[in-house]
Amino acid sequence: MTAAETVVEPVAPVAPDRVARLPLLPRHLLVLARPGHVVKNLFTVPLALVDTPVWTASALWRCAWAVAAFTLASSMIYVVNDIADRHLDRAHPQKRHRPIAAGHVPVPVAWAYAGLLAAALIALTVNAPPMTWWPLVAYLFLSTAYSRWLKHLPLLDVCVVSAGFVLRVIQGYAATGTPPASLLLTAVFSGCLVLILGKRRHELAALGTGHRPALDGYNLLLADHLLGLTTTLAGTTFVLYLNIDAPIEAYPPIVLALVVPLGLLAAFRYLQAVLVLRTGGDPIRILLRDRTIVGCALLAGALLAVAQLNARYPHLLTWTER
Secondary structure, eight states: OOHHHHOOOTTOSOOOTTOOOGGGHHHHHHHHTOGGGHHHHHHHGGGGGGGOSSOOHHHHHHHHHHHHHHHHHHHHHHHHHHHHTHHHHTTSTTGGGSTTTTTSSOHHHHHHHHHHHHHHHHHHHHTSOSOOOHHHHHHHHHHHHHHHTGGGSTTHHHHHHHHHHHHHHHHHHHHHTOOOOHHHHHHHHHHHHHHHHHHHHHHHHHHOSTTOGGGGGOOHHHHHHHHHHHHHHHHHHHHHHHHHTSSOTTOHHHHHHHHHHHHHHHHHHHHHHHHTSOOTTOHHHHHHHOHHHHHHHHHHHHHHHHHHHHHHOGGGOOOOOO
């Protein structure tokens, strides 16, 4: 395949959807499902375990099924969304290299692939351990509506994407059989808003509004104000969750004294990446590869894990609040 066949210029009216090199097709289909984004499900669905009084093998097994179901569901949505957005993606300097937009995966093949993922999802949920699947169904309906028209509505677009992560967490609660912690759900919603707004701001500053119609309802000033508001909300609700709902009764003041600065430093670093370094186009990449954010997350996670162990099994640790 020549360079002229593999590079699609932004001004091209139609990309050669019929072009696909069969030896590379499985690789392009794998890329189309975005396996790197499975971390979204690995980090959000199991959050319900922090509120589970006792971790049983059954609860962990059901949680693993929930992660697998959301992985299949989100992969299917990615495929459908890339089919719908292939014309807009060709005008984007990075997204034009996606398999459908670049013509590596023909549209009929992509639809068949989405159908295969849907069939696998149905088979998985039918054979899964007993649990409520309404969050997954709600996610599919919400994501489909987002792909069709909600993504074109400013402000509502970012809220819908964040709601998808909340539904992941609720599915985790359904798997573990524990009631959802409203403060944790609020913290997840607002924290995801921070990441999505950072991505929107990066797109505005670097690419303008042509590739995403909803960006016509934003400007840099609004994005900056919304980033500040949602970052404050995320931090506040997370601290309230630790104080009120989290099972760390043994010594919450110590945990807060150590975890809050780490959380603030991680938030500062992300805002620096978005506002100063202008690298906010891929929030997942930042969260997984930025050393400051990863280090803060690991330290905070270790502290919270120790607090959880002390609350659940106080005989294992002697460091308790007097």
